[in-house]
Amino acid sequence: MNEKLSTDRLDRRKFLSLAAGGLAGAALCTPAASLARVPGANDRLRLGVIGCGNRAASLIEDMSGFAKEENFEFAALCDLWKPNLQKTLARIKELTGDIPRTFPRYGDLLADKEVDAVMVTTPDHAHTPILIAACEAGKDAFCEKPMSMNIAEARQAVDTVRRTGRIVQVGTQRRSDGSYIAGAELVRSGALGQVSVIDLKWNDAGPRWERPYEDVKPEEVEWEGYLMNLPSRPFDARRFRCWHLYRDYSIGVVGLLGAHHTDLVHWYMDDPFPESVTATGGVLLWKEREHYDTIECAFKYPKGFLVNYETRFGNSSMRAETVLYGTQGVLDTTTWIMTGEGRVLPERLEPGNRQYPTTPFAMHEGAGKGEEIKLQPNPRGIDHMRNWVECLRTRQSPNATVENGFSHSLAAIMAHRAADTGRRIVYDPVKRDLKEG
Template sequence: MLIMRQVGFSRRSLLQATLGAPALHGTSANDRIQIGVIGAGSRGSALMREVAAAKSANAVITAICDVYRSNRERAAEFVAKTWGIKPRQTVDYKELLGWREVDAVLIATPDFGHSIILKDAVTAGKDAYCEKPMGVDFAEAKAAYLAVRQSDRVVQIGTQRRSEPRMVAAARLIRSGVLGQVTRVEMSVNFHEPRWRRDYTQIRPEDVAWPQFLMHRPSRPFDARRFREWQLFRDYTNGIAGLWMCHFIDLVHWFLEDPYPAGAVANGGVYLWKDGRETSDVFHALLDYPKGFLVSFAMSLTNAAGNRNLWFGTRGTFDADAMKITGQGSRAPDRLTEEITVAEEPVNSHMENFLECVRTRRTPRADIQAGFSHAVAVCMAGLALDMGRKVRFDRERLELIL
């Protein structure tokens, strides 16, 4: 059972944060979008570089929050070199959300913090770019989803494939019906390595704000391994479903325009890497959808034989790795007779799209609905693995049926 340790905003602090947050409606093109970074590790650093590369967006990073001293200092140095300013720093994301010099936030913490921080961000009046997965705990993901829907904040989820030129073209083709009726999608990702194992021998407790790292997760003494290798422990992730499946199941919702699975089953375990990890090194989920198709997602860390990303329709097959659509497998009279190579379509980057929408108040490509849809799927698959039985979803009530 989780110990809810997170200290909530007071009514007064929330009101002050909301009133103090600059609204960008009607902001002139000469005004900079001021950004706070929550989580400045490897992924957060990559997002900072994307902001710097988006020259036309006229954005600047003004604040850094990270629980690890090394990350904060490195991020502050990057900001100083890139924009010539000294950003404010903190270990407490709620403090950052109260700062007037922050219009929008980039959320790139470990996965278990995404939903809660996103909910708090929009409640505090901030726009947000939230890394994937949008959530790994269903109740937290739903609360964040409802908070965003009830706000006027711009939220982009970090499923960057929605801004990849060839994926944009593929989505258009599949949604046009080129494959006919799609009844099955098969996705497989394979490595032969103990992913997420990292060196933690140099991590010193005095450099880590440990309570802020744990947030609402169970309290425990400082543990450098859990801090550095959180992906291996169930207090902080639901495993491969959240860590990897979110990338791929998002394509299903996007391409086939069906936002939630009807049901999910899963199996897997730790079969090879007996290193104390609590998350599977082999995982396989099957998800069925109301429109009438089945999705298979499998991943292993035990053999790198290759990946598969195949979409089977009545008129042919789409190979999303090769980016080719052919009539292979179809015996229908209207099967495809010529191979289609998916070409790139002009599109700006995922970060540019977010910053553009912050300024224009339009809906970004990977909006909160896209994020909640993949969160529902990964939560269903993770729970199905844990419980050993099928998990269903009531899309009218937005509730899991266990």
């Protein structure tokens, strides 16, 4: 086994003793089931928010619209940056009238027995550690994507959620969207025939994730708490605000953006783990960053299809975001139109009739477009956070599970390691580990 690929960045013992702010010595020694309040059908759910940045703000705005109907409140907030905490507190008061308790360290929030469930909307490097700590503390959780930055953390997240029996929703919200549900049903029905290639793109034009940071004052930031298990370093406002650009705090573009795409592949094709990945990338345009601004990846899956993934920040043009090519047609998730374009014509399969056009374009024109089908959103579509809140009461599995989070994290981890090493990265589903091959 390649030692580099199997090394776990997270020192669990150090994390549990230091980062959880006292939680490790008490709650983590007690079975999670005994820590959790079990809300009844009419009980008011009490939610905590860990990480009060832009993503949390968007989710809170959305959830405030059904807070009364679903009978929940925002009971607690945690953020390492005082301005974020104060801004979010004021906005929740304005939206719902709730007055949440505030904490600078997540361990203190998790120790609050008045909190039933938490939303983990932090920078990427904190997702899995806080998710695991929440489950151990008897809290259900929503965890933003990408769920994990390395495979050891991803394994531990799955194992912890299963062992503790907590309800965990991961932030790949397309699984709750009616249009994407309709697409999944179409693909799984066999209407596209055998899908052999899927093209995925997420492009932009500009230095994405560059943010102003001049207003960040060190006295307003819990810097050591932000670093968590990482080596201590002097306060750096740019690393704090522009965390997406740095390898310590983010997995890179295939996780930050591509997690939505690879999750869709796993869902539509019912094939949760890439078999292997090759990739190439670089910081080609926007030099003030550690992560690639351009990357191309080629995934191979066990069921026998290929996936091409591309992100570039030098030109935002993309004809479509996700396209599935099957023997009976093409599905474009930008337009939600399926056509028979490029399909295999029955006469081409007859032994005596296998003449081939002399150019690729003639071959394509000969296939024609056939019937065009416009997909309509499936009525089972639901707001992703509402699905999570409902599952907190019913104890049913939510639409985006921790296992789904493992899968999209795995794809991103494999892709970036392939690009970094120039080697083909292979997944072993029995050992749940990676190797070069």
